[in-house]
Amino acid sequence: MSVLDVSDLSVHYPTRSGVLRAVNRVSFTIKQGTTLGIVGESGSGKSQLAMAIMGLVDNHALVSGKIMFEEQSLLDLGNSQRRSINGNRIAMVFQDPMSSLNPYLSIATQMTEVLVTHKQINYKAALMQSIELLVDCGIDDAEKRINGYPHEFSGGMRQRILIATALLCQPTLLIADEPTTALDVSMQAQILGLLKQMQHQHGTTLMVITHDFGVVTELCDQVMVMYGGQVMEYGLVSAVLQQPQHPYTQGLLASMPTLKKTGQQYSLSGDSPDPVNLPRGCPFEPRCSQRVLQCKSTKPEQVLFRDGGQVFCHAIATQ
Amino acid sequence: MSTIVKLSRLGVGWQRLSGNRPAAISVLLLLMIASAVIVGPLLSDYDSATTNFELILQAPNLNDGHWLGTDSLGRDLYVRVLEGGRISLMIGLVATLVTIGIGVVYGAVAGYFGGRIDALMMRLVDVLYAMPFMFFVILLMVVFGRNLLLIFVAIGAVNWLDMARIVRGQTLSIKNQEFIAAAKVCGLSEWAIIRRHIIPNLLGVVVVYATLTIPQVILIESFISFLGLGVQEPATSWGALVNAGMREMHRAPWLLIFPAVLLSTTVLCLNVLGDGLRDLFDLRQK
Numbered sequence: 149m150s151v152l153d154v155s156d157l158s159v160h161y162p163t164r165s166g167v168l169r170a171v172n173r174v175s176f177t178i179k180q181g182t183t184l185g186i187v188g189e190s191g192s193g194k195s196q197l198a199m200a201i202m203g204l205v206d207n208h209a210l211v212s213g214k215i216m217f218e219e220q221s222l223l224d225l226g227n228s229q230r231r232s233i234n235g236n237r238i239a240m241v242f243q244d245p246m247s248s249l250n251p252y253l254s255i256a257t258q259m260t261e262v263l264v265t266h267k268q269i270n271y272k273a274a275l276m277q278s279i280e281l282l283v284d285c286g287i288d289d290a291e292k293r294i295n296g297y298p299h300e301f302s303g304g305m306r307q308r309i310l311i312a313t314a315l316l317c318q319p320t321l322l323i324a325d326e327p328t329t330a331l332d333v334s335m336q337a338q339i340l341g342l343l344k345q346m347q348h349q350h351g352t353t354l355m356v357i358t359h360d361f362g363v364v365t366e367l368c369d370q371v372m373v374m375y376g377g378q379v380m381e382y383g384l385v386s387a388v389l390q391q392p393q394h395p396y397t398q399g400l401l402a403s404m405p406t407l408k409k410t411g412q413q414y415s416l417s418g419d420s421p422d423p424v425n426l427p428r429g430c431p432f433e434p435r436c437s438q439r440v441l442q443c444k445s446t447k448p449e450q451v452l453f454r455d456g457g458q459v460f461c462h463a464i465a466t467q
Numbered sequence: 468m469s470t471i472v473k474l475s476r477l478g479v480g481w482q483r484l485s486g487n488r489p490a491a492i493s494v495l496l497l498l499m500i501a502s503a504v505i506v507g508p509l510l511s512d513y514d515s516a517t518t519n520f521e522l523i524l525q526a527p528n529l530n531d532g533h534w535l536g537t538d539s540l541g542r543d544l545y546v547r548v549l550e551g552g553r554i555s556l557m558i559g560l561v562a563t564l565v566t567i568g569i570g571v572v573y574g575a576v577a578g579y580f581g582g583r584i585d586a587l588m589m590r591l592v593d594v595l596y597a598m599p600f601m602f603f604v605i606l607l608m609v610v611f612g613r614n615l616l617l618i619f620v621a622i623g624a625v626n627w628l629d630m631a632r633i634v635r636g637q638t639l640s641i642k643n644q645e646f647i648a649a650a651k652v653c654g655l656s657e658w659a660i661i662r663r664h665i666i667p668n669l670l671g672v673v674v675v676y677a678t679l680t681i682p683q684v685i686l687i688e689s690f691i692s693f694l695g696l697g698v699q700e701p702a703t704s705w706g707a708l709v710n711a712g713m714r715e716m717h718r719a720p721w722l723l724i725f726p727a728v729l730l731s732t733t734v735l736c737l738n739v740l741g742d743g744l745r746d747l748f749d750l751r752q753k
Contacts, residue, residue, distance in 0.1 A: 235653035
């Protein structure tokens with residue numbers, strides 16, 4: 149059963165210099181208990197996509213398309229209905245654990261308020277549940293430390309606290325927006341391990357936004373590569389990473405630094421597109437080494453592969 | 468590590484404040500002034516209203532009970548200074564609380580919601596700002612009548628404009644921080660976010676500004692009293708006493724010196740304390 153079913157989702161912002169197209173006609177589904185990784189460089193629209201799912205895009209943004217969460221259309225919900233889902237059935241973990249906790253409130257206050265808001269239980273019961281989850285997430289001495297303030301914890305610890313907070317209400321879907329970007333490498337492995345373990349324990353469906361293919365291999369079942377607010381390639385992790393079809397995916401994978409490689413590091417030439425003046429055709433066309441005639445004028449159609457993978461590319465379509 | 472005793476939050480606060488010598492001394496001085504103002508008048512044989520035309524403009528004298536001398540109507544200055552202090556401090560506190568109450572909520576709401584609501588609310592502040600301040604207070608006094616409590620409220624009701632602006636500015640920077648987005652993601656209502664996440668983060672700024680507002684309000688009160696609209700004789704305040712003392716400055720300097728010293732000490736202590744409190748509330752500096 150699919151937990152999240154997004155179809156034709158666009159997020160546009162009217163600005164003085166034109167319409168800023170942050171997300172363009174993105175479609176994907178995530179099945180119960182699986183993990184989708186969304187990969188792309190900065191400005192590719194992956195965070196806006198998450199914000200649209202959480203219902204947190206700016207008031208003046210134009211959001212079109214459909215977001216179905218457990219047979220419920222999220223875009224048709226009112227504010228209070230939305231709020232009863234956020235933090236309860238869909239939770240989110242942010243990139244920077246240093247600034248995601250309110251410096252003036254104790255961990256206990258910040259965790260219990262989520263439970264008290266959604267579950268109609270008293271403070272004491274909420275505190276007990278919070279402590280339990282902190283222990284599960286690897287905070288030693290949680291009973292005492294829960295009364296501490298954010299500045300008393302290290303970055304890794306705070307990310308654990310944030311993950312614990314996100315899992316408090318046993319959400320069906322957990323969105324993690326670059327959960328390991330702000331952490332050092334050894335901490336990254338631990339946090340990824342924790343996410344995996346929690347997913348296993350609670351059967352949570354995960355959506356991970358990242359620009360790190362290491363995270364994708366470690367965590368995800370499916371991966372979606374985005375560029376200029378559009379999907380470039382979408383499929384099983386094993387297929388996409390081993391045999392990338394889209395020139396952009398190939399370029400991204402080739403520009404990953406490795407320890408073995410010597411000599412000049414490969415990098416894609418050119419800049420990412422201006423979201424206000426996106427190319428009429430494929431957004432990657434100006435930087436693409438395999439472009440064909442149609443790339444400039446028309447948007448590429450979906451090319452389906454036998455294993456369910458999708459690629460949006462004229463060069464592949466014409467082959 | 469286990470030997471560290473967990474102190475209460477107040478205990479930790481005092482410990483850190485006492486590390487700041489000037490602030491700690493200010494607290495002690497303010498406590499002394501406050502208790503003197505409350506208990507002091509009871510220790511004298513005189514009251515603040517009885518006139519004695521045989522003892523006009525007496526110099527301070529420890530033997531006859533007029534410890535700080537008498538004024539031009541022969542009233543005991545010691546009692547008058549302390550009872551005036553009661554009113555001055557009370558006006559300072561109540562008016563500041565009103566200022567904080569209105570200003571913080573107004574500014575936080577304007578800053579948090581932003582856009583059209585913000586523009587509308589802040590234009591209203593601008594309009595009120597443009598009104599002649601004294602005129603406004605006097606108008607309020609005329610409408611409310613000469614009730615002492617209403618004087619407090621009237622001053623506070625005019626004084627919240629600065630607070631609202633400061634709080635709004637601060638809110639604008641706080642609301643873009645990630646923990647506010649995290650709170651939204653947790654499904655908290657807008658009011659809960661303002662109350663639990665924005666306002667606690669404003670505390671430092673608000674406390675510092677409040678300690679600066681108290682002396683300001685005390686001075687405003689003395690001006691209103693000078694115009695004859697504030698505290699009415701025989702009741703008095705520090706501002707009124709300083710004004711009266713100024714007239715007798717050549718013949719009886721103590722009439723000016725004692726209330727002026729008390730007034731300026733209080734104002735100075737509040738300023739130093741405000742500075743200390745700002746450091747205290749900045750948890751991240753720890």
